[in-house]
Amino acid sequence: MDTPKNELFEHLQQKVFVCIARCLLNLQLYEQSLKKLIPSYEVMTYGPSHDEKVEALSGSTLGILIKHLTSTLLTTERIQQRNESQQEPPEPEKLSARTTFCVVYTDEDHQKLCSTLTDLVTKRNFLVHHFQTEFDLKSHNGCKTALSYLEDLNSLVKNQINELKVFADAMAAGSQKLAEFLNSPEAIRLIDEGLPPNSKAGWLLTLEVQALKEAETLLNENGWTNLSKAREYLHGKQISDDALSHLGVKSWPELLHATTLFRIEKRKNTVTNRWERWYSSNLTSA
Structure with missing residues (x-):
């Protein structure tokens, strides 16, 4: 040694x-x-x-x-x-x-x-x-x-x-x-009266919007997400379409529009020849 x-x-x-x-x-x-x-x-x-x-x-x-x-x-x-x-x-x-x-x-x-x-x-x-x-x-x-x-x-x-x-x-x-x-008046309004949020910050704290953004992260194609596929993901998380009523909306497209957090567009599926909704949280995209 x-x-x-x-x-x-x-x-x-x-x-x-x-x-x-x-x-x-x-x-x-x-x-x-x-x-x-x-x-x-x-x-x-x-x-x-x-x-x-x-x-x-x-x-x-x-x-x-x-x-x-x-x-x-x-x-x-x-x-x-x-x-x-x-x-x-x-x-x-x-x-x-x-x-x-x-x-x-x-x-x-x-x-x-x-x-x-x-x-x-x-x-x-x-x-x-x-x-x-x-x-x-x-x-x-x-x-x-x-x-x-x-x-x-x-x-x-x-x-x-x-x-x-x-x-x-x-x-x-x-x-x-x-x-x-x-501690904001909006949260108190939401808890006490069950009313939907009236700001982007409020919408971002809802389970449904968080789930939409999670689906977008996992399923987006070039920044856009097929809403039908996103709904399947949401159903897998036990979030049903019926759960939207407490937010004052009746459908996922209506929710996307109400939050002002997403862009929405319709695209024609070349295979099924049906129109489909797509959404994106990238509000600055062309």
Whole structure:
């Protein structure tokens, strides 16, 4: 075993020890950030309190936290639908509210994300349990190899911390806008009298408009979405055509028009020779 005793080697060895400490501290910061963020993705007036959710996660390992993250905040349409089907209903005859914050990925992108985060967990466990048995920190080459590994790991952890910060900032901004709306005369009008929104901000908070925009994200063709296909998507989310009456409209085209959030046009289907409605939220498009 090569064990050089000189200042250059000692300096290199010291850099390894410092980098180990940085990795462990950043991993700890990442875990703390997850424990703070995950309980906040869902705001509701029933079910477990925020403090109870925080307590439930307090002893979770990084692997468990990652599973929570990728099934709640960073998710797919399929996982969202599963979560909704498993959601405990509120007490009947009581006013209740629930909202969630999340980023919806395609199945392929979500799988890549899960692979990256699983790799992070594996590397964290390796650092804690096997690092000294795999790297010879008493040799120059061993220290160089270890330092390269640690720098890559630290970069990965810092990137994930930054991703969480961006998401946390977006959640905070969204929560603030929601709070502002709920304290507005329009929200009081909507809750007390059951009247439809009279502003774009109000319409954007309705379940039906949010679902239309989700359908647009998934189904649009060059910025335009076939309304018939969007309705099939909405029905899959248990939003029926009959649910529109509480918004003061009788049809999806009427809703699209009432919100002033979408452009609508008719196109003739060259196969069926029937006219179809298409919509787009890109109000500036030609």
